[in-house]
Amino acid sequence: xxxxxxxxxxxxxxxxxxxxxxxxxxxxxxxxxxxxxxxxxxxxxxxxxxxxxxxxxxxxxxxxxxxxxxxxxxxxxxxxxxxxxxxxxxxxxxxxxxxxxxxxxxxxxxxxxxxxxxxxxxxxxxxxxxxxxxxxxxxxxxxxxxxxxxxxxxxxxxxxxxxxxxxxxxxxxxxxxxxxxxxxxxxxxxxxxxxxxxxxxxxxxxxxxxxxxxxxxxxxxxxxxxxxxxxxxxxxxxxxxxxxxxxxxxxxxxxxxxxxxxxxxxxxxxxxxxxxxxxxxxxxxxxxxxxxxxxxxxxxxxxxxxxxxxxxxxxxxxxxxxxxxxxxxxxxxxxxxxxxxxxxxxxxxxxxxxxxxxxxxxxxxxxxxxxxxxxxxxxxxxxxxxxxxxxxxxxxxxxxxxxxxxxxxxxxxxxxxxxxxxxxxxxxxxxxxxxxxxxxxxxxxxxxxxxxxxxxxxxxxxxxxxxxxxxxxxxxxxxxxxxxxxxxxxxxxxxxxxxxxxxxxxxxxxxxxxxxxxxxxxxxxxxxxxxxxxxxxxxxxxxxxxxxxxxxxxxxxxxxxxxxxxxxxxxxxxxxxxxxxxxxxxxxxxxxxxxxxxxxxxxxxxxxxxxxxxxxxxxxxxxxxxxxxxxxxxxxxx
Amino acid sequence: xxxxxxxxxxxxxxxxxxxxxxxxxxxxxxxxxxxxxxxxxxxxxxxxxxxxxxxxxxxxxxxxxxxxxxxxxxxxxxxxxxxxxxxxxxxxxxxxxxxxxxxxxxx
Numbered sequence: 120x121x122x123x124x125x126x127x128x129x130x131x132x133x134x135x136x137x138x139x140x141x142x143x144x145x146x147x148x149x150x151x152x153x154x155x156x157x158x159x160x161x162x163x164x165x166x167x168x169x170x171x172x173x174x175x176x177x178x179x180x181x182x183x184x185x186x187x188x189x190x191x192x193x194x195x196x197x198x199x200x201x202x203x204x205x206x207x208x209x210x211x212x213x214x215x216x217x218x219x220x221x222x223x224x225x226x227x228x229x230x231x232x233x234x235x236x237x238x239x240x241x242x243x244x245x246x247x248x249x250x251x252x253x254x255x256x257x258x259x260x261x262x263x264x265x266x267x268x269x270x271x272x273x274x275x276x277x278x279x280x281x282x283x284x285x286x287x288x289x290x291x292x293x294x295x296x297x298x299x300x301x302x303x304x305x306x307x308x309x310x311x312x313x314x315x316x317x318x319x320x321x322x323x324x325x326x327x328x329x330x331x332x333x334x335x336x337x338x339x340x341x342x343x344x345x346x347x348x349x350x351x352x353x354x355x356x357x358x359x360x361x362x363x364x365x366x367x368x369x370x371x372x373x374x375x376x377x378x379x380x381x382x383x384x385x386x387x388x389x390x391x392x393x394x395x396x397x398x399x400x401x402x403x404x405x406x407x408x409x410x411x412x413x414x415x416x417x418x419x420x421x422x423x424x425x426x427x428x429x430x431x432x433x434x435x436x437x438x439x440x441x442x443x444x445x446x447x448x449x450x451x452x453x454x455x456x457x458x459x460x461x462x463x464x465x466x467x468x469x470x471x472x473x474x475x476x477x478x479x480x481x482x483x484x485x486x487x488x489x490x491x492x493x494x495x496x497x498x499x500x501x502x503x504x505x506x507x508x509x510x511x512x513x514x515x516x517x518x519x520x521x522x523x524x525x526x527x528x529x530x531x532x533x534x535x536x537x538x539x540x541x542x543x544x545x546x547x548x549x550x551x552x553x554x555x556x557x558x559x560x561x562x563x564x565x566x567x568x569x570x571x572x573x574x575x576x577x578x579x580x581x582x583x584x585x586x587x588x589x590x591x592x593x594x595x596x597x598x599x600x601x602x603x604x605x606x607x608x609x610x611x612x613x614x615x616x617x618x619x620x621x622x623x624x625x626x627x628x629x630x631x632x633x634x635x636x637x638x639x640x641x642x643x644x645x646x647x648x649x650x651x652x653x654x655x656x657x658x659x660x661x662x663x664x665x666x667x668x669x670x671x672x673x674x675x676x677x678x679x680x681x682x683x684x685x686x687x688x689x690x691x692x693x694x695x696x697x698x699x700x701x702x703x704x705x706x707x708x709x710x711x712x713x714x715x716x717x718x719x720x721x722x723x724x725x726x727x728x729x730x731x732x733x734x735x736x737x738x739x740x741x742x743x744x745x746x747x748x749x750x751x752x753x754x755x756x757x
Numbered sequence: 758x759x760x761x762x763x764x765x766x767x768x769x770x771x772x773x774x775x776x777x778x779x780x781x782x783x784x785x786x787x788x789x790x791x792x793x794x795x796x797x798x799x800x801x802x803x804x805x806x807x808x809x810x811x812x813x814x815x816x817x818x819x820x821x822x823x824x825x826x827x828x829x830x831x832x833x834x835x836x837x838x839x840x841x842x843x844x845x846x847x848x849x850x851x852x853x854x855x856x857x858x859x860x861x862x863x864x
Contacts, residue, residue: 122837122844123799125773125783131798156844157769158777158801166841263841 121265125157130503140299140501141260142307142493143273145249145287147205147356148329148460150174151487152256153494154264155503160311160494162487163263171486172259174329176201176251178238185255194388197380198224199238203358204252206330207234207245208290209283246286250293257296270299272497274489276331277303277349280517280562281574281604281621288603299500305335306346307492308458311483314339320453321347321445325471325479326489327434328459330356334438336445336452350441355433357394357461363426364390364418368405372414382411393418398463424466431470438474455479460486515540519574519596519604522559524549524660525653526568531596534564543595545611549661551668552584556592560606560621566646567653575606577619582610587661648702655705659697662709663690666716669723677722689715760785760812760819760829766836766845767815774817777801782811782818785834785847786825795828797847 141154141163149171153162162170169187177189178199184192193200201224211234227235227242235242253273260268273296275287284301291298305324314322319339326333333351365387369377377383389405396403402419442449457479461467471479483491498504515538520530523546532542548556556579563571582590591611598604607618666686674683693708762770774780782805786798802820805811810826812819821829833848 122839122842122846123797124844125770126798126800128784128800128803131786131788131800157773159773163841259841263843265839265842265844 127158127504138501138503139260139264139266139268140494140497140503141256141264141268141271142490142495142497143253143256143271143296144304144307144490144493145205145252145273145275145290146174146328146489147203147331147358148174149486150252150256151490152260153487153490154260155494155498156264160491160498162490162494163259165259172252172255174203174205174252176204176248178240178243180239183240183251185251194381194384197384199240200224201236201238201243201248203330204236204245204248206354207236208249209280209286210234210245246290247293249287249290253290253294253296257294268296269501270297270497272300272302272307272493272500273298274302274304274307274493276326276333276351276353277305277335277346278331278333278351278353280572284603285621299497302493302496303333303335303346303349304489305333305349305456305458306337307489307496308456309337309339309492310495311488311492312454312456312480314454314456318453321447321451322454322456323438323441323452323475324456324458325434325438325462326351326458327461327467328356329461330354330358332356332434332437334434334441336441336447347445347447348441350437350444352433352437355430356459357391359430360394360427360461360464361387361390363430364394364423367418367422367426368407368414368416371416372407372412374412374414376411379411382409385409394423394464397423398465420465427464427466428470431467434467435470435474449474449476452477456488457481458485458488515598517562517572518564519560519562519598520571521546521594521606522557522561522568525657527650527653528561528563528566528568528571531594532598538598541595541597543593546592546594547588548585548590548592549587550664551587553587553590554582554584555580556590556608558594558606558608558617558619560604560619565642566650570642570646574604575619575621577606577608577617579608579610579615579617582613582615585612652700652702652705655702655709656697659693659705659709662712663693666690666712669719673723673726677726678719682719686712686715686719759831760814760821760826761833762814762817762819763833763835764815766834767817769836769845770817774801779803781805782820784820784822785829785832786822787828798825799845 139154141152144151144153151162151170151172153160164170165172165186172186173190175186175189175193177184177192177196178201179192189200193202225237227237233244235244236248257268257271271291273287273291275284279287287301288298305326308324308326309322317339322337322339324333324335324337326335331351331353332355333349335349336347338345338347365383368386368390374386377386386407389407393403393405397418397420402417404415404417407414452475455471455475455477457468457471462471462479462481462485468479468481515532515534515536518530518534519532520528523529529544531544532540546556558577558579559568559573560575561568561571562574565571579592592608593611594606594608596604596606604621605618606621607616609616670678670686678686689708689712693705693712696704696708699705770783774783780801780803782802784798784800784802786800787795788798802818805820806822808823809820810823812821819834828851829847829849831850835846835848837843837846
């Protein structure tokens with residue numbers, strides 16, 4: 120017998136047509152699933168009554184364990200127990216080898232740029248591991264709700280780039296979950312607190328989870344959230360707190376045997392328990408007794424604060440930057456929402472309160488707040504609300520653009536633009552007779568291709584050959600509500616087009632987004648200089664290219680040996696100068712070459728006009744000119 | 758003619774109405790759809806219509822339209838848990854046959 124929930128007035132479904140939707144917080148340390156039943160939102164517990172599902176997957180001999188069961192293997196079988204897999208979503212192999220050495224499982228050597236983790240049941244990717252977590256949550260939801268799900272809203276850190284968002288969607292697809300929408304975690308948190316029905320104003324969401332830190336500045340205006348700015352650090356969280364405490368214990372105890380993953384995992388567990396206990400007690404004792412070493416000691420709150428202060432300060436730096444991006448003064452912040460288990464740590468609350476000069480909101484369990492908001496949004500998207508009152512606006516975290524001549528990036532959609540959005544820009548060809556153009560899609564704030572993250576490449580081929588600059592290629596960037604990108608290019612004279620759904624190329628950049636943003640500020644001046652230099656170099660190449668093709672066609676007829684020699688000399692000077700970095704010198708050399716060519720250019724023009732006008736009289740041209748002028752006037756009137 | 762609520766059902770309805778923050782009561786009804794003839798309707802009520810009958814049981818206002826009442830008279834609404842799943846259940850003496858899943862029924 121199916122059990123029935125209370126629907127909103129007029130929203131009852133007919134039999135067998137349920138609109139069961141859940142919100143899923145797919146976290147680094149823990150994951151949750153929540154739903155709205157009879158108008159009430161809550162996270163769903165498993166059979167043992169536990170709401171949090173540890174984001175841990177253990178690959179056993181015959182079966183895959185997820186959650187607490189898997190966590191129990193983390194000490195006894197660390198090589199096959201995957202923790203904090205969210206850190207590797209959408210990351211490349213290069214991103215991982217450089218950091219995160221404190222993970223005790225290892226990565227397989229593969230040809231693919233997608234890193235794969237070695238387990239006894241074969242190599243698995245981060246997407247596959249995440250899918251196991253999602254499958255578990257889905258199963259829990261189906262059992263609780265009594266029927267299959269029509270869809271889910273899955274949350275991602277606001278900082279996730281396209282590759283990471285796509286990886287999350289891929290994981291959901293593997294788990295056979297229909298993604299209604301990806302939602303930024305901080306936006307979900309604000310919804311959970313019902314701030315959408317509160318007073319208007321600016322809200323900061325401070326989200327310090329297990330592995331990521333996000334700060335979002337939202338403005339509530341007429342019941343609508345607008346994300347003014349996002350910032351944070353995709354590699355800072357409670358794991359790092361545990362890590363510094365672990366390091367402190369190792370130092371205090373003088374352990375040397377820490378290469379053993381089981382032992383280091385054990386110390387890490389003690390570190391975590393001590394941290395959690397210090398939220399309620401002033402001091403805790405730590406008692407480690409293992410084969411590899413024993414230690415008895417104590418940790419008090421002052422020492423803990425001292426260890427954690429540098430990490431919390433890092434988060435506050437991100438807060439300051441986000442405020443600057445949003446162009447908001449601290450005094451304008453009306454509410455601060457605390458999200459993520461790490462905000463239970465007292466020093467975090469104290470320092471955040473001091474920074475924002477107001478007492479942060481902590482009444483909803485910081486672990487559940489994101490899933491709760493996601494469930495509310497899922498309920499609306501599944502069509503269980505009479506009117507779609509909640510309209511969430513998100514922004515893109517990093518600018519998107521394409522590569523232009525000289526290895527420069529032309530930004531098409533700037534960061535912090537509200538999505539969904541579509542923008543187009545026209546580009547042209549660089550060489551005479553060019554019939555193809557490569558479109559290289561990039562993400563980042565820097566001016567040079569080499570400093571940005573490469574997302575995709577495609578080619579537009581087969582448009583008719585035209586003189587350089589005559590082709591009109593319209594490149595359109597479209598970002599949907601999930602923050603995923605479609606780029607299309609069309610040559611307008613011929614109508615030929617090509618497009619790409621950005622299948623993000625995982626891991627082409629070592630830089631984290633945080634670093635990318637900081638660099639773009641630190642290197643602003645260098646970048647500007649590099650850009651002018653590259654532009655001058657491209658111009659020099661263009662001039663040389665045009666000159667060479669002119670000389671090849673009529674140089675021997677129109678130039679004396681003397682003149683040829685002079686032009687070649689000036690050309691040589693330009694070739695030498697342009698490989699240097701002196702912008703003014705290149706500009707001068709271009710001018711010198713143009714001066715040397717003046718007579719030649721004039722002669723070419725005369726010859727061309729003569730050829731063109733042969734057999735025509737001057738009068739034939741005059742009326743056409745005045746017609747053109749009239750046409751131009753008419754246009755102005757329109 | 759009457760509709761009743763068990764104590765757990767009444768407690769849950771009151772809690773859900775409180776949580777929702779608005780609404781005058783609970784609507785029970787039937788819809789002619791589903792694989793076995795009719796399906797139950799369970800909704801919050803913000804406005805009572807002229808053709809509605811209003812009952813009060815265990816402190817909850819139960820609203821039923823006259824057409825549905827023909828099929829629902831004597832029904833007891835219960836709230837139960839079955840494993841992880843929990844929700845409302847119609848104990849309807851008039852129900853003669855239900856489809857396998859129990860979501861639709863015939864009288």
